[in-house]
Amino acid sequence: MASMNVTPVRRDADWEKARAIRTQVFVEEQECPPDEEWDGHDATSRHVLGWVDGEAVATARWRTVAYDEEIVAKLERFAVLGGHRGRGHGTQLVRTVLDDARRAGFDTFLVHAQAHLRDWYEGLGFESTGRAFEEVGIPHVEMVRREDP
Template structure:
C-alpha cells in the first residue's frame, strides 16, 4: 500500500525504517528513554513509514484500543524528521493511517498529542478531551476524532 509517499510498513525493511525515524525523533531529539519508546505493541500494531526520494522521513502506527467501552483506533508514535517538517509529511501519514484504519472498520480515533502538535491535529479534525498531562515528561493532551 502506498499513498502519497507513505507505505504500510509490512516488511522488516520498512519497519526498520519506521523505527529509525522514531529513534531519531523521540529518543535522540526529544530524549524519550528507550524503554518507554519501544513497547509490547510493536508486533501487533499497524506501522507506517513515509519516504522522500527513498529516504525515510516519517513514521506512525495504530492499534486497537478500548475507550469508554468502545473499540477505537489509537494513533501512536507519529513522527517526522526535523529537516522534513513543514513539508506536509505529517498530514500524509495521518491520511494514510486513517484510510487504513477505516478499512479495518474503525470510525473513532484516539491519540495523545504533544501539546506542541495540538494545532496540527486540530486542523485534521481532532478535538481535545480533558486536561494536559505528562507522558515521558512531555506535556500531552488527549484528542479524539470520528470519521
C-alpha cells in the same frame, strides 16, 4: 511541497527504517527513554513508512484500544525527520493512517497528542477531551475524532 509515498511496514528492512526514524526523533531529539519508546504494542500495531525520493523520512503506527466503552483506533508514534518537517508530510501521514483505520472498520480515532501540537490535530478534525497529562516528561492532551459510521 515534495510528495510523500506512504507504504505499510511489511519487511524487516522496513521495520529497521521505522525504528531508526523513531530513535532519531523520540529518543535522540526528545530524549524519550528507549524503554518507554519500545513497548509491547509494536508487535500488534500497523506501522507505515513515508518515503520521499526513495528515502524513508516518516513513520507512524496505529492499534486498537478500548476507549469510552468501545474499541477504537489509537494513532501513535508520528515522526518526521527534522529535515523534512514543515512540508505537509505529517498531515499526509495522519490522513493516510486515518484512511487505513477506516478501511479496517473504525470511525473513532484517539490520539495522545503532544500539547504543542493540539491546534494542528484540531485542524485534522480531532477534539480535545480535556484530559491533559505528562508522558516521558512531555505535556500531552487526549484528543478524539469521531465520524459517522
